[in-house]
């Protein structure tokens with residue numbers, strides 16, 4: 001019995017490993033997707049102090065990973081509508097698990113960010129890569145309402161002028177855009 005449990009557990013671990021490393025590697029190399037790297041908490045704290053939103057604002061984290069920014073926002077803005085979008089199974093599952101144990105109402109969608117409509121968004125946070133920001137610039141221009149904000153960590157939009165940039169020295173830059 002114990003050996004069966006060990007075999008099943010090993011199989012599950014191998015599937016996680018395959019999903020996380022092999023699928024991610026394929027998407028990074030062949031589709032130009034950003035890898036999974038969490039925004040550091042020092043950067044999240046700075047973002048939180050700079051990002052003033054309405055108490056019922058609609059906020060998306062595109063390529064959410066474990067949705068670090070949304071988790072911080074949840075504490076300060078309990079009535080905000082917070083949605084994270086993440087295609088990769090493993091980070092999405094960890095986020096769902098964190099939601100379950102903290103009884104969080106953050107919505108976590110396991111989906112490609114380009115399949116999500118952003119018409120209702122008040123603010124969008126991204127920590128992605130150069131290629132994805134090039135594609136997102138067009139999506140933002142087509143979908144975001146006037147007044148919506150985009151905050152991008154490390155990777156600016158290619159042509160839109162940032163309203164404000166915060167230089168965090170070794171920790172990189174945060175770009176703020178207003179539509």
Ligand SMILES: C[S@@+](CC[C@H](N)C(=O)[O-])C[C@H]1O[C@@H](n2cnc3c(N)ncnc32)[C@H](O)[C@@H]1O
Nearest residue numbers: 033034036037038039063064065087112113127
């Ligand atoms: C650099 S990480 C940032 C994670 C999180 N936003 C944070 O700041 O901690 C980028 C994440 O975006 C996800 N991602 C990349 N391309 C994506 C796409 N097209 N659709 C959904 N998620 C994507 C990756 O799987 C990865 O978890």
